[in-house]
Amino acid sequence: MHTLCGVTFPDFHRAPNIADNPEVYERENEAIDPDGPLWRELRARADWAGRTILDLGCGTGFWLPRYAADAGEVIGVEPDPDLLARARERGVVRPGAVRPGSAEHIPLADASVDVVHARFAYFFPPDCEPGLAEVRRVLKPGGRLVVIDNDLRHGEFADLLAASPWASAQGAADTTDAWWREREAERTEVMSAWRCRDAAELEAVLRIEFPGDVVDGWVRANPGRRELSYGYVLFTVTA
Numbered sequence: 141m142h143t144l145c146g147v148t149f150p151d152f153h154r155a156p157n158i159a160d161n162p163e164v165y166e167r168e169n170e171a172i173d174p175d176g177p178l179w180r181e182l183r184a185r186a187d188w189a190g191r192t193i194l195d196l197g198c199g200t201g202f203w204l205p206r207y208a209a210d211a212g213e214v215i216g217v218e219p220d221p222d223l224l225a226r227a228r229e230r231g232v233v234r235p236g237a238v239r240p241g242s243a244e245h246i247p248l249a250d251a252s253v254d255v256v257h258a259r260f261a262y263f264f265p266p267d268c269e270p271g272l273a274e275v276r277r278v279l280k281p282g283g284r285l286v287v288i289d290n291d292l293r294h295g296e297f298a299d300l301l302a303a304s305p306w307a308s309a310q311g312a313a314d315t316t317d318a319w320w321r322e323r324e325a326e327r328t329e330v331m332s333a334w335r336c337r338d339a340a341e342l343e344a345v346l347r348i349e350f351p352g353d354v355v356d357g358w359v360r361a362n363p364g365r366r367e368l369s370y371g372y373v374l375f376t377v378t379a
């Protein structure tokens with residue numbers, strides 16, 4: 141249970157990877173999708189150029205500048221007060237556009253948003269119905285939610301997740317797919333990569349995501365590597 145500005149977010153789960161290590165998480169975000177297939181697919185799913193986009197669970201607001209480059213309006217919603225403060229400090233959108241809230245409590249009017257992105261935030265089925273109902277409420281008719289999730293089956297990142305009991309606790313592939321299928325979401329796989337500046341940076345990023353022994357084993361087996369393959373699954377719901 142978490143209370144902020146008098147509002148209670150009963151389902152707010154602190155995300156230790158970013159909350160305990162915001163600087164390393166910044167490097168992680170910089171490493172994502174170096175050749176752009178994820179971004180191309182996000183555009184194809186629901187273009188935000190000239191439109192209102194909500195980054196739900198925006199963390200430190202790393203992606204807000206990217207959206208702000210051509211969106212009509214960018215809104216970030218984040219329940220963690222420390223991360224919210226960092227997102228505001230980024231200063232790329234007006235301060236009031238980065239708001240306290242959660243998937244279950246989105247501080248926006250009905251039918252006010254064209255595109256919602258949730259990147260590794262909240263939507264880890266099966267307990268996501270309240271957030272999905274809330275997203276449907278704020279989307280304009282024909283608007284789209286795109287959830288950016290890990291592909292739990294393909295790519296080296298999926299292999300690391302499979303080897304990490306607590307890292308894989310966020311969901312099982314079959315449960316996740318079935319939950320979204322029942323809600324008529326479109327499912328899209330994107331194979332991409334993480335590319336860090338050097339091997340030490342990749343190791344540091346891996347250490348905020350996986351248990352030490354799993355990272356030790358991967359580094360021993362992959363000396364000098366600064367890149368790994370990373371599969372994403374996008375789930376798209378049209379209001």
Ligand SMILES: C[S@@+](CC[C@H](N)C(=O)[O-])C[C@H]1O[C@@H](n2cnc3c(N)ncnc32)[C@H](O)[C@@H]1O
Binds near residue numbers: 153261
């Ligand atoms: C792994 S981080 C990803 C942050 C950001 N989307 C990014 O890609 O940089 C997960 C985020 O979800 C937020 N979160 C936790 N519970 C949430 C909820 N109930 N609704 C929306 N976001 C939530 C966390 O505070 C955290 O900022």
